[in-house]
Amino acid sequence: MNQYTVLGRIGEGAHGYVMKGVNKFTGTEVALKKLIIKNLDEGIPVNVMREIASLQVLNSDYIVKLLNIIPHGMGFVLVMEYLPSSLYDVLRDTDNPLNEAQIKCYMKMLLFGVKYMHENHIMHRDLKPANLLIAQDGTLKIADFGLARIYVKNEPNRQYSHQVATRWYRAPELLYGSHNYTTAVDMWAVGCIMSELYNKTPLFPGETDIEQLAIVLHTLGTPNEESWPGLAKLPDYNKITFSYSSGLSWNAIVPDIADESLDLIKNFLLYNHCKRLNAREALNHAYFFIKPLACSLTEMLKPDSIKPCEMPKFEEFDLI
Structure with missing residues (x-):
């Protein structure tokens, strides 16, 4: 040291x-x-x-x-x-709201990172704005791999813990106690993050696991075997019953955004994890090819847009 x-x-x-x-x-x-x-x-x-x-x-x-x-x-x-800021800090900066091109740039960098991670057989399992750090030049980088796990695609029966991911970004299969899931849990989190970039507030802010699931079902509608094959076989499916919900309209869930933006979010937030877009598919979505295009890192940066984390002043700081 x-x-x-x-x-x-x-x-x-x-x-x-x-x-x-x-x-x-x-x-x-x-x-x-x-x-x-x-x-x-x-x-x-x-x-x-x-x-x-x-x-x-x-x-x-x-x-x-x-x-x-x-x-x-x-x-x-x-x-x-050292990365001085995070996407969480950017979302809290109400004086400098993100424009469409900036949101696309952050989403593109996030998806490049997730694509690389998944192609190297690693699930992050805790993607959220606070774990997406931002360098001085504006580059977004995935951090905090404390819940990461190697994922082997040709072992479909491999069991994993369902107690992963921060609640607001936790995929519904995890909320129902699934031990047999895929990298699609990360893509659900990506969808939550993307909606938050537009709404400026978390999409599913549950205070408990039960409330979290209730909010998801109320927002997206009550799932069934057609929309979510294998739903009834999930470990916690029969432990609690929720009132039927037809779901909210997508224009109410994420209002005032372009059709292509909404379509991409919808394809992340699917109950059926097999149908969720993976990172490679998402990067080829029309969202990234219509104007405004994702801006450059130089264009993203505004004066004082990357602010260092606040630190207390120490005359002396001991590592031990």
Whole structure:
């Protein structure tokens, strides 16, 4: 750690915290993710190992880069590229609302990252605006691979945990307790993120898992075996019954947007995961080929549009 100067804390997680630092020799800003191993006898937590393994495998302009791993005290530090903002911050910036071309640019970068990730057999399982970081030049990068999992397409009966994904972006098959799902859970989250870029507010903001499912069913309509083959076989399907809903009109769900934009969102938010667009298909959708086209990164940036995370001032900051 001697080569880094720690500037302050910028975030916290289940197994440690994240600090901003700078390389003393190159002047490069970095994010230092300090991971604390509370019980050495139990080994390194599985989600930590998944994050490290995923970042070591993935090498894309649209995925955050792991630069180094340094043993330190009762744990170790992940040295990662420093990205000063997130899509969550962009959505909260009401003084600088995104225009159509900017939204398309963010969606294009997100889909390039998801496409690369899925083609390398990794499900993220926690895509949300807070986990989509933005570099100083405007590049969007997928981060936080703590819930990532290797996905093997030719093993359809492989079981996974359904307790994944932040509730508001959790696919309905997960809400019904499915242990047998695909990378389509990430595409549902992409649809939620895209709608949020237009609506400026989360689409399905449930406070509990039951309320989350109730909001989804009220909004999209009550599913059946025709719209969702295999629905009745899901583990939690018979545990709770909801009132029938015919669903809201799509123009009410995501109002005042172009038909092509709405069509892309609709094809992400399908109950039948087999019919959801994958990232490659989405990138070929008409949405990206009609005006306004996705703008360049230079055109995206406005004065002060990428604002650093707020950090408390420290006279001295100890890593341990």
